[in-house]
Amino acid sequence: MKNQLESVEEMLLMGPGPSCVAQTVYQALARPTIGHLDPKFIEIMDQIKAMLQQLMNTQNRLTLPISGTGSSGMETCFVNLIEPGDRVLILINGVFGKRMEDLAGRLGAQVDTLEFEWGTPVDPDAVKDKLAGNDYMMVALVHAETSTGVCNPVAAVSGVVKDSPALFLVDTVTSLGGIPVDVDAWHMDAVYSGTQKCLSCPPGLAPVSFSQAAVDKVMNRKTKVPNWYLDLTMIINYWEGAQRAYHHTAPINMLYALYQALFDILEEGTKNVFQRHKMAHEQLVDVLKPMGLDMLVAPGFRLPMLNAVKIPQGADDAGIRKRLLTDFHIEIGAGLGPLAGKIWRIGVMGHTARPENIDRLAQAFSEVL
Numbered sequence: 001m002k003n004q005l006e007s008v009e010e011m012l013l014m015g016p017g018p019s020c021v022a023q024t025v026y027q028a029l030a031r032p033t034i035g036h037l038d039p040k041f042i043e044i045m046d047q048i049k050a051m052l053q054q055l056m057n058t059q060n061r062l063t064l065p066i067s068g069t070g071s072s073g074m075e076t077c078f079v080n081l082i083e084p085g086d087r088v089l090i091l092i093n094g095v096f097g098k099r100m101e102d103l104a105g106r107l108g109a110q111v112d113t114l115e116f117e118w119g120t121p122v123d124p125d126a127v128k129d130k131l132a133g134n135d136y137m138m139v140a141l142v143h144a145e146t147s148t149g150v151c152n153p154v155a156a157v158s159g160v161v162k163d164s165p166a167l168f169l170v171d172t173v174t175s176l177g178g179i180p181v182d183v184d185a186w187h188m189d190a191v192y193s194g195t196q197k198c199l200s201c202p203p204g205l206a207p208v209s210f211s212q213a214a215v216d217k218v219m220n221r222k223t224k225v226p227n228w229y230l231d232l233t234m235i236i237n238y239w240e241g242a243q244r245a246y247h248h249t250a251p252i253n254m255l256y257a258l259y260q261a262l263f264d265i266l267e268e269g270t271k272n273v274f275q276r277h278k279m280a281h282e283q284l285v286d287v288l289k290p291m292g293l294d295m296l297v298a299p300g301f302r303l304p305m306l307n308a309v310k311i312p313q314g315a316d317d318a319g320i321r322k323r324l325l326t327d328f329h330i331e332i333g334a335g336l337g338p339l340a341g342k343i344w345r346i347g348v349m350g351h352t353a354r355p356e357n358i359d360r361l362a363q364a365f366s367e368v369l
């Protein structure tokens with residue numbers, strides 16, 4: 001039998017994730033697998049929690065990675081916090097806000113939404129108006145909307161939400177590690193992320209963080225958390241305390257990878273890492289413009305790590321992406337939903353965010369366009 005893995009080639013990953021993985025992280029994945037209750041592994045887990053707290057700017061004790069991709073982080077936040085009949089407000093301006101609405105509905109929440117045009121940010125004043133006279137248990141939004149390239153004004157929205165009794169839930173799957181995520185300063189109560197974007201790990205883990213108010217909500221539930229695997233009241237007994245209790249077998253080597261990725265980010269310095277993303281974004285905008293490639297999102301609301309580029313009239317969307325992939329070994333992303341066929345999504349996330357990668361993409365674009 002032919003071993004398919006032998007013909008897997010290295011790609012320059014410039015789509016919406018996964019991003020390129022550093023050699024240090026690949027080496028971490030190849031470290032020997034040890035037991036999930038081995039004291040050495042518990043030390044590694046404790047340091048992962050501490051590094052996540054540092055990157056998320058939070059003192060939240062309940063800060064840990066969930067086993068599973070970013071969506072498992074989303075499910076963890078929603079299944080632990082929502083009980084049937086809870087009123088929640090979801091702010092939507094892209095695919096991932098829509099997913100929150102779907103999930104909250106499946107859990108029996110009374111879901112209200114505020115929708116904004118895709119490619120534009122959530123408007124904090126509209127949120128303020130909606131909150132007046134409404135008693136929500138939770139308000140949720142996506143920080144970095146990967147489907148459109150919009151950076152939502154989380155700090156401004158948090159200023160509005162904190163004056164209400166609602167918990168504030170934020171998706172930081174694409175933002176964490178690429179732009180500041182200030183969990184405590186922005187009064188975020190539940191946050192989830194993923195490893196394969198700006199953390200530059202392979203996909204497979206979802207860091208989450210819960211504030212004390214969110215933990216209180218979980219602990220005072222009238223009903224059991226409806227999902228066994230993601231029940232934080234049980235998972236916490238593996239991640240905290242002098243005596244650790246088995247819940248499920250931790251994905252040991254993925255946790256090594258996350259450890260190394262966080263270690264590398266903190267060694268480089270978060271300011272430097274954010275600056276590297278910003279410079280990669282600016283370089284990308286500069287090289288694309290003379291080729292007639294414009295950005296979808298207005299300046300000021302653009303994400304550095306996810307660039308929504310308008311596809312020029314008459315250009316062959318799928319054909320161009322295919323040529324980039326097969327002839328140049330570069331992956332870029334297609335548009336989703338109403339933006340399908342209208343934009344390309346170019347990621348400069350984590351290890352990908354380097355000038356030589358932008359140069360390589362620019363060279364390839366100049367040949368295929």
Ligand SMILES: Cc1ncc(COP(=O)(O)O)c(C=O)c1O
Pocket residue numbers: 016017069070071072074096142144145146147171173174194203
């Ligand atoms: C903003 C956002 N939220 C959630 C997800 C879901 O994460 P995953 O695909 O890792 O399950 C993604 C994935 O692209 C995302 O970009």
